[in-house]
Amino acid sequence: MTALDLFTREARNLSKSARTRARLMDAAVDVFARDGFEAASVNEITRAAEVANGTFYVYFKDKDEIASAVAYRIAHDVVQQLDTAMVGISDAVERTSCATRRFLDLASSNPHWGLALFRAVWIYTDLRDSVVSYLRADLALGVTQGAFTAEIDDFLISTFSAMTMAALFRRLNGEAGPDAGSRLAELQLRMLGVAPDLAKRVAFQDLEPVTLTIPVIPREAQRSKKN
Amino acid sequence: MTALDLFTREARNLSKSARTRARLMDAAVDVFARDGFEAASVNEITRAAEVANGTFYVYFKDKDEIASAVAYRIAHDVVQQLDTAMVGISDAVERTSCATRRFLDLASSNPHWGLALFRAVWIYTDLRDSVVSYLRADLALGVTQGAFTAEIDDFLISTFSAMTMAALFRRLNGEAGPDAGSRLAELQLRMLGVAPDLAKRVAFQDLEPVTLTIPVIPREAQRSKKN
DNA sequence: CGATTAATTGACATATATCTCAAAAATTCC
DNA sequence: GGAATTTTTGAGATATATGTCAATTAATCG
Known part of the structure; x- marks a missing residue:
């Protein structure tokens, strides 16, 4: 988690689970960038996200799933x-x-x-x-x-x-x-x-600079979940 | 070992160790092509070469060494x-x-x-x-x-x-x-x-075809199997 | 052939990865 | 506060990879 942690920021007003999921995605970004996609492991991602190994599997089925979530x-x-x-x-x-x-x-x-x-x-x-x-x-x-x-x-x-x-x-x-x-x-x-x-x-020719815009999402009202 | 086995052919008149080394390199070519470099394992290479795992380490230090030998x-x-x-x-x-x-x-x-x-x-x-x-x-x-x-x-x-x-x-x-x-x-x-x-x-514009000049020698019908 | 050398083997010690799950901790809600 | 629910945990079962090495097998040579 050395970068901007954009997912985490974006989710900072959401439920705990949404925030954890976002932490994992930010960590995955870092690990993929550092180690490459193939060499990255779930363990590396959880270590970077500072969560336990088991937490990963609550949110993603495997490395592929988080990778495609991040990439898309x-x-x-x-x-x-x-x-x-x-x-x-x-x-x-x-x-x-x-x-x-x-x-x-x-x-x-x-x-x-x-x-x-x-x-x-x-x-x-x-x-x-x-x-x-x-x-x-x-x-x-x-x-x-x-x-x-x-x-x-x-x-x-x-x-x-x-x-x-x-x-x-x-x-x-x-x-x-x-x-x-x-x-x-x-x-x-x-x-x-x-x-x-x-x-x-x-x-x-000159190109006027455009700044990176990070979307900010209002607090959720969402309750309920499945099972 | 599904391809042309060019290294093996080239080494067919050399010592046994040279031939085994060549087998490994041909196998590595196939495995790298099939699985990609990162995903390839020494075990896969030895399996493809039909030699024991330990044989690999007689000829190469690790995956990187055989990869660079092959690539170069x-x-x-x-x-x-x-x-x-x-x-x-x-x-x-x-x-x-x-x-x-x-x-x-x-x-x-x-x-x-x-x-x-x-x-x-x-x-x-x-x-x-x-x-x-x-x-x-x-x-x-x-x-x-x-x-x-x-x-x-x-x-x-x-x-x-x-x-x-x-x-x-x-x-x-x-x-x-x-x-x-x-x-x-x-x-x-x-x-x-x-x-x-x-x-x-x-x-x-037309380009006269040039044939792949690998030391391809006629001789000996391919009969299968060893031992 | 028998002895010597070369080559191969595969079990083993080690490491690391995946995925599960019962239990613990944190959070929410009345 | 305390019960119910959500979330996290990490030990453990399973799998697979690496690299070593003593023992075995094959090849060579006098």
């Missing part, structure tokens, strides 16, 4: 953040560049989450599909706008995503600096068929 | 094959395209080796560096030849490699067909600054 939540948050950051941009070239840059900034702003997401994407392919869902729309838009000349299909999408994930990895490793998003966007735009000078201009 | 051997072979396949090509655009296409064809021609290489590349970063060593030279050559306009540095190389590995993965998974190499090469050339029409032409 992170993916959901990322998608939401990206979505709001892009309202009002109608030019496909800008949208594509912006999405790439925002994604990198977002995912590297909290390295634990970013690494957990990175690791999860290689395990849960449908997760990648969801993160990537409207990348596809933006690329198609670019074709109809006449800006992109590449054929938009699974192969291209997969290549595009791989470039992004590799850049994220380098960014999280400190091998790439804050301009990684712009550099990557430039390469991607070139690949899509945008003229080099335009690609450079769009990829490096 | 595969990488070495791949580099060698690529090298010979490219002699006589002096145009950087062609060289770059050719290397990508050959690499994909080679690595997907034996899926077990390809997958093992794929898995290893994410573990042994210096392995990637070695596979990538003369990619860097070709890219630099392209700049001096005036064909490439992108800046050649670690970021570009890493992006380029990630594209290639992702394509390999799709190819090995059956999600991409035999044209994956050409499609990828086209995208990479565009990214490097080659004009779209030239990129397409070079990436899709």
Whole structure:
């Protein structure tokens, strides 16, 4: 529990069980980020969460279950953040560049989450599909706008995503600096068929900073449970 | 031991210990390909090799040691094959395209080796560096030849490699067909600054097939079983 | 063949992981 | 406060992995 403990914060007004569940999820994020998904163990997670081993199994069936809970939540948050950051941009070239840059900034702003997401994407392919869902729309838009000349299909999408994930990895490793998003966007735009000078201009144009918003949920009234 | 057992073949005239070592390496290739590097266990490898658990430790200290032995051997072979396949090509655009296409064809021609290489590349970063060593030279050559306009540095190389590995993965998974190499090469050339029409032409031009040259020796019908 | 060396074996000691569950502790509610 | 309920605990049953080593088996050689 060395990071922001976003799940725990979010749940701080909820029932005890909700808070414990959130603690476990935050711990899982840290452990996945530190050890990788495969090497992570339930024991490590409970140790990080500072709860007993048995407590884990009250909330999750096994490592896979908590992993997918964590991964899908992170993916959901990322998608939401990206979505709001892009309202009002109608030019496909800008949208594509912006999405790439925002994604990198977002995912590297909290390295634990970013690494957990990175690791999860290689395990849960449908997760990648969801993160990537409207990348596809933006690329198609670019074709109809006449800006992109590449054929938009699974192969291209997969290549595009791989470039992004590799850049994220380098960014999280400190091998790439804050301009990684712009550099990557430039390469991607070139690949899509945008003229080099335009690609450079769009990829490096100023982008107003957006802060990470943590949702705060009001106190629950919820009573009752099953069994 | 379901694949070509290339190490075993290669060692078939050597001492018994060399052959056992080779058996273990072939088994490791299969297990890494099937289970992934992290999930693979020494027990699985010895089971696949049909030797006792203790035999493993006579030849290798642990999983890491056999993994790096396997990975570096595969990488070495791949580099060698690529090298010979490219002699006589002096145009950087062609060289770059050719290397990508050959690499994909080679690595997907034996899926077990390809997958093992794929898995290893994410573990042994210096392995990637070695596979990538003369990619860097070709890219630099392209700049001096005036064909490439992108800046050649670690970021570009890493992006380029990630594209290639992702394509390999799709190819090995059956999600991409035999044209994956050409499609990828086209995208990479565009990214490097080659004009779209030239990129397409070079990436899709005929490439005379090169057969996998492993010391495959005729002789002796495979009869099964030992002892 | 018999002796010497090389190679293999698998039981064992050790470690660590998973998952369960009866009991204990904490919390809620009247 | 005290009974009822929720939540947590950690010992324990089970499983599987690692790495060692004395004993066994196979190969080699004079």
